[in-house]
Amino acid sequence: MNEDRSAHKFILLGASRGLGWATYQVLAKKYPAAEFMLVSRKIGEGNFKSLRYDFSKELSSEFITEIINFNPTTIIYFAAGGPYGNFQDKKWADHQWALQVSFLFPAQLVHHLMRISIPSLKKFVVVGSAIAENKPDPGAASYCAAKHALKGLITTLQAENKSAFNCCSFQIDLFSPGYIATDMLPAQSWPRQQELAASAENVANQLIDSLN
Numbered sequence: 001m002n003e004d005r006s007a008h009k010f011i012l013l014g015a016s017r018g019l020g021w022a023t024y025q026v027l028a029k030k031y032p033a034a035e036f037m038l039v040s041r042k043i044g045e046g047n048f049k050s051l052r053y054d055f056s057k058e059l060s061s062e063f064i065t066e067i068i069n070f071n072p073t074t075i076i077y078f079a080a081g082g083p084y085g086n087f088q089d090k091k092w093a094d095h096q097w098a099l100q101v102s103f104l105f106p107a108q109l110v111h112h113l114m115r116i117s118i119p120s121l122k123k124f125v126v127v128g129s130a131i132a133e134n135k136p137d138p139g140a141a142s143y144c145a146a147k148h149a150l151k152g153l154i155t156t157l158q159a160e161n162k163s164a165f166n167c168c169s170f171q172i173d174l175f176s177p178g179y180i181a182t183d184m185l186p187a188q189s190w191p192r193q194q195e196l197a198a199s200a201e202n203v204a205n206q207l208i209d210s211l212n
């Protein structure tokens with residue numbers, strides 16, 4: 001990433017730990033003058049504006065106002081998850097949570113952002129999954145369904161924006177990493193046991209490179 005992002009303002013959604021937190025740390029080190037808003041259910045205090053919000057709830061007008069008032073140049077949505085185990089053994093409420101946090105919330109957010117004008121906003125990035133958006137993911141059916149849906153949505157919006165349906169003043173990207181060594185992938189899981197999971201810092205660097 002060669003461009004000086006010091007004048008840039010990042011909103012990182014789901015960044016209290018894992019890839020979101022690693023992305024914040026790499027960006028803050030590289031671009032000390034950049035401004036940040038970090039959002040999650042349990043976000044702590046730091047050299048950033050912190051906002052506690054639960055993406056399993058509907059998008060609220062108060063949340064949109066916080067976003068508009070921050071004048072972001074880049075918004076990155078990291079949050080995702082879901083129950084692990086046989087589909088039928090898990091409560092429907094847990095599958096609904098997975099679909100809401102991993103697909104419906106970012107879908108509703110991008111829909112809203114496309115309908116209002118935030119002049120500063122240049123880029124909206126959603127984190128997908130190279131595995132779950134393309135293949136079956138046994139034990140994670142609702143998470144996998146959400147990631148497939150996210151890919152379908154974002155690639156369609158990208159296609160519409162190249163066509164006569166062009167309607168969007170900011171770029172929409174899908175960043176789809178492979179396995180990452182975070183809380184989402186327990187230490188005893190086979191990808192980590194077989195050392196197939198990249199460090200969150202390495203993946204954060206790839207994500208930041210992809211912003212150009």
Ligand SMILES: NC(=O)c1ccc[n+]([C@@H]2O[C@H](COP(=O)([O-])OP(=O)(O)OC[C@H]3O[C@@H](n4cnc5c(N)ncnc54)[C@H](OP(=O)(O)O)[C@@H]3O)[C@@H](O)[C@H]2O)c1
Pocket residue numbers: 013014015016017018019020039040041042043053054055056077078079080081101127128129130131176177178179180181182183184185197
């Ligand atoms: N780990 C992997 O192997 C892997 C592979 C491919 C793709 N990905 C993708 O990478 C992204 C980041 O995953 P990760 O591994 O960093 O996960 P993680 O370590 O579990 O972190 C998830 C982040 O999302 C936030 N979050 C979760 N539910 C939320 C909710 N309802 N409301 C608000 N914030 C919420 C969490 O913060 P709080 O708990 O504070 O709310 C946390 O900051 C996800 O989209 C994931 O699908 C991960």
